[in-house]
Amino acid sequence: MTLGNIISKSFAIAWKEKVLWLFAALPLLALLPTLFFSFPLPTNPGMLSEREAAEMVSVLFAAIGLQCILGIASYLLFPFSIGGILKGVALSEQGQSLSIKDVFQKTKPYYWRLLLLPLLLTGLGVLLYLVFVFFLVLLISNADTSTAAGLMIIPLFCFLCLGLIAIMLASVVMVFAFAAIVVDDLGIVEAFTQSAKLIRANLGAVIGFVFLFVFITMGASFVLTLIPLSAQFIAFGSMDVSSPQAIMDLSQAWWLRLLYLPQYLLSIPLSVFYYAGILLQYTALKPAGDAPRPPAKRPSRSKKTE
16 A cells, blocks of 8 residues: 555545544543633732732642643543544444444453553653763763863763654654554554564655654644734734733733634544554555454354264
8 A cells, every 4th residue: 555545545534434533532622621721920920919929829739730630631531542543443444334332342452551552652751861861960060171061961962862763763663553552452562562563674664654644734733823823923913012911911812722723623633644544554564464363253152063
C-alpha cells in the first residue's frame, strides 16, 4: 500500500466512521472546561489586603488542583480513545459495522497496556533530564572560570540534543507499538520490540509517513489557530496597551477562548485520520507471515468425535 493510498483511505475512514469521533473526543471532553476557565489576576498584587491575598491563594490552589484532576482524567481516558480508534479502524478494514458498545467492549482488554506504555517514554525523558541537570550542576560547581564552565557545557548540550532525538524516535516507536498491541494483542515489551523492528527495517517509509501526516494534522490545526490570534491582534490594536488590567482582561476574555473551539473540534476527526494512518501503515509494513492468527475456536460439546 502506497503512502497516497494510506492518506486517501485514512481520510475515507475518518469521514465514514463517525462513531470513532466519540472515542477521539474522550480526552478533550475532560479538558474542555479549562477552555472557559479564567483566573482573575490583580494588576497590583501588593495592594491586596491580607484577607484578599489569602482568598486569592486559595482560589489559585483550587484552580491548580482542578487542572491536575482534569489532566489525570484525560490521561485515564486516553487508552479508550486511541484503543477505540485503532480497534475501530481494524474492524472497519474487516468490513464490520461499528457501534460504540462493540468498539468499547473490544478495546477494554488493551486498556492497561495502552495506559502504561506512555509511562516508559515519560520515564526516559525524566531520566535524561535528571542526568543532564546532574552533570550540568557538577561541571559548573567544579569549573574554575566561566570560560571553562562554558566549554564543558558544550558536550552536555550535545548530549541533550541526542537525548531529544532519542525521545522523538521513541515517540514514533511508541505510536506504532499502540497499533501492535491492538492488532497483534502483544505485551508492552513485545509491542515496543515489534514496532522498533518494523521501523528499523522501513526507516525511510516511516519518516516520510510521519512527516506527511504530522504536517497535515498540525497544518490544518494551525490554520484554525490563526482565527483567535488574528482577533487578539486586532483587539490589542484597538485598546489602550498602557493599561495592564485591560491586557489581562483581554487575555482571559471568554469570547477569545471561544474562538479556539473550532480548533478543538477539528482535532477530533484529525485524530481519527492520524491513528487510522498509523494502523494502516503498521499493517502494510508487517511481513505477510506476521499476520495475526484468529483465536482458536473451542470445539462444540454437541459434536461427538469419531
